[in-house]
Amino acid sequence: MFKLRSIDKSALADFYFTFAPDFRLPSSALSSRTGSREVLSPADSNMARGPKKHLKRVAAPKHWMLDKLTGVFAPRPSTGPHKLRECLPLIIFLRNRLKYALTGDEVKKICMQRFIKIDGKVNDTIRIDLETGKITDFIKFDTANLCMVTGGANLGRIGVITNRERHPGSFDVVHVKDSTGNSFATRLSNIFVIGKGNKPWVSLPRGKGIRLTIAEERDKRLAAKQGSS
Secondary structure: OEEEEEOOOOOOEEEEEOOOOOOOOOHHHHOEEEOOEEEOOHHHHOOOOOOOOOOEHHHOOHHHOOOOOOOOEOOOOOOOOOOOOOOOOHHHHHHHHOOOOOOHHHHHHHHHOOOOOOOOOOOOEEEEOOOOOOEEEEEOOOOOOEEEEOOOOOOOOEEEEEEEEOOOOOOOEEEEEOOOOOEEEEEHHHEEEEEEOOEEOOOOOOOOOOOOOHHHHHHHHHHHHHHHO
16 A cells, blocks of 8 residues: 655655555556667577577678678578588578579579479489589598598697498498598598599698697697707
8 A cells, every 4th residue: 555645735745655565567557768768678688599490691690602792691500410511501501602593593493393302312423514513523421531520629730531330320430541540430410522432522621631649749849840940
């Protein structure tokens, strides 16, 4: 309940509110307005927004090679097993690379007519002529071929595929041996074939994809320091 006390006839009335111990104001009544800005209570501000459905063109991965003056937004990959920063959307592959379509609607029509077989042959590598859009060569995902690890604990290592283990109901494992003779294993989804035999199709990074131990890195730095001095 509340009580009203008048100071005098010309003065304003002072309001004094007294509430019961178990009385609580509703969350809508806790909001206050300061000027043109409305300040909400913490209970009203923590509302779910849902998953993000847009991707700005300037925030897209660099390996998509999108120019920033063609538009504001870029196609956002659908949620699933493919990582956002590592995958390539099918619309970019068909529209921007192969030039099979001019718009996103045309890409959708091509997919609806089942002209494109997605993941028809997993982990094979193809070489495409960007001018004609034709496949010039391919590398089968097989043993004795050069590969690069694109994920996991062995990210960036390069070696030759020696063995492939199939585990139904779980992850397939691939065994790789690098040029120094060190062997390691990783999941099949982390392997990307980059060459036939020991000949790579792409330029290798510095170090040729060989991971050194802490002792080997120390010896290498000491040798370089002594050589410079």
